[in-house]
Amino acid sequence: xxxxxxxxxxxxxxxxxxxxxxxxxxxxxxxxxxxxxxxxxxxxxxxxxxxxxxxxxxxxxxxxxxxxxxxxxxxxxxxxxxxxxxxxxxxxxxxxxxxxxxxxxxxxxxxxxxxxxxxxxxxxxxxxxxxxxxxxxxxxxxxxxxxxxxxxxxxxxxxxxxxxxxxxxxxxxxxxxxxxxxxxxxxxxxxxxxxxxxxxxxxxxxxxxxxxxxxxxxxxxxxxxxxxxxxxxxxxxxxxxxxxxxxxxxxxxxxxxxxxxxxxxxxxxxxxxxxxxxxxxxxxxxxxxxxxxxxxxxxxxxxxxxxxxxxxxxxx
Numbered sequence: 001x002x003x004x005x006x007x008x009x010x011x012x013x014x015x016x017x018x019x020x021x022x023x024x025x026x027x028x029x030x031x032x033x034x035x036x037x038x039x040x041x042x043x044x045x046x047x048x049x050x051x052x053x054x055x056x057x058x059x060x061x062x063x064x065x066x067x068x069x070x071x072x073x074x075x076x077x078x079x080x081x082x083x084x085x086x087x088x089x090x091x092x093x094x095x096x097x098x099x100x101x102x103x104x105x106x107x108x109x110x111x112x113x114x115x116x117x118x119x120x121x122x123x124x125x126x127x128x129x130x131x132x133x134x135x136x137x138x139x140x141x142x143x144x145x146x147x148x149x150x151x152x153x154x155x156x157x158x159x160x161x162x163x164x165x166x167x168x169x170x171x172x173x174x175x176x177x178x179x180x181x182x183x184x185x186x187x188x189x190x191x192x193x194x195x196x197x198x199x200x201x202x203x204x205x206x207x208x209x210x211x212x213x214x215x216x217x218x219x220x221x222x223x224x225x226x227x228x229x230x231x232x233x234x235x236x237x238x239x240x241x242x243x244x245x246x247x248x249x250x251x252x253x254x255x256x257x258x259x260x261x262x263x264x265x266x267x268x269x270x271x272x273x274x275x276x277x278x279x280x281x282x283x284x285x286x287x288x289x290x291x292x293x294x295x296x297x298x299x300x301x302x303x304x305x306x307x308x309x310x311x312x313x314x315x316x
Contacts (some may be wrong), residue, residue: 002027002028002181002185003185003188004027005029006029007023007028007083008086009030009034009052009087010088010093010095011034011052012091014173015172016035016051016090016091016173017051018177019087019176019180020055021055021177022181023181023184024059026181030061031081031082031083032061032062032064033053033061033063034063034093035052035056035091036093038053038065069093079098079102083104084103085105085106085108086099086106086108087108088110089176089180095142096144097144106142108141108152108180108183108184109140110137110176110180111123111139112173113135113137115138115147115154115197116148116197116198116199116201117202119146119147119148119204119205120204120205121205121207122207123205124169127168128159128164128165128168128226129226129227130226131226134157134159135157135168136154136172136175137175137176139152149197150194151196152186152194153179153192155179157171164229164232165233165234212231213236213237215227215237215238217239217274218265219276220277220278221253221276221280225251225252225253225281232248237249239312240312241305241311244289246286247286248283249293250283250285251281251283252282253281254273256268256273258275265311265312267309267311268307271300272284272296272300283296
């Protein structure tokens with residue numbers, strides 16, 4: 001049986017919630033939950049609590065959302081919790097060394113990559129974009145550097161030809177939750193020693209910029225397919241059609257004849273087969289401005305796209 005520990009949980013988005021739920025289920029005492037402050041959202045732009053805050057408050061947990069942890073007051077409040085450990089999952093604030101040093105066992109992070117590959121803000125997106133064959137979760141003992149701390153446990157998941165960031169997001173969140181509970185128990189019992197990361201194979205997963213979602217049809221079909229699988233759900237992938245921004249949410253490989261001289265982005269048939277710089281794709285799910293996402297066959301019933309149309313042109 002796991003020995004109950006007194007913990008702070010530090011996380012903000014829905015990726016973090018399974019780990020908090022797993023810690024509660026394992027019987028640990030959650031002394032405080034730290035997350036980003038509520039942000040304006042929705043049509044009325046009213047302040048909306050983060051998924052972690054909503055989950056924690058529904059379970060009667062104390063929630064804190066300081067703007068920074070660099071001030072003496074915030075640091076003193078954290079130290080006063082008398083923690084065995086802090087668990088950090090996509091929190092969104094840098095933890096100063098004085099905060100890292102406060103818990104008895106240390107601060108531990110769920111990072112959604114196979115470190116040292118994809119240190120940084122967007123490891124899931126970047127793994128899919130790069131065409132990696134696998135990814136995973138690393139449970140890491142935190143230090144001042146960006147995702148440079150020694151590793152405790154690693155779990156792996158394959159990335160197939162159809163895997164999306166959304167698929168991996170949920171699977172990695174669940175895997176990370178399970179591994180964190182396992183790691184805390186082993187560290188507390190003295191059964192697990194952290195292993196330093198290698199400097200070989202280090203890559204940086206930069207935050208995804210919105211303009212990365214614009215499809216360049218002159219790229220090979222396989223690269224465009226990875227882009228849509230990586231970014232189609234969020235922040236979104238898009239092209240232009242008839243002067244409108246046209247969101248592309250899913251594509252599939254296609255084996256279509258491309259006449260010599262056909263421009264990349266040209267619609268090849270009545271079912272949204274598209275010529276790419278190399279190879280062809282078929283758009284299978286898309287969204288027009290102001291409309292709900294639709295499978296291509298449904299969208300085309302009310303909005304046919306004629307063969308010969310070229311996607312990505314800026315003029316109407």
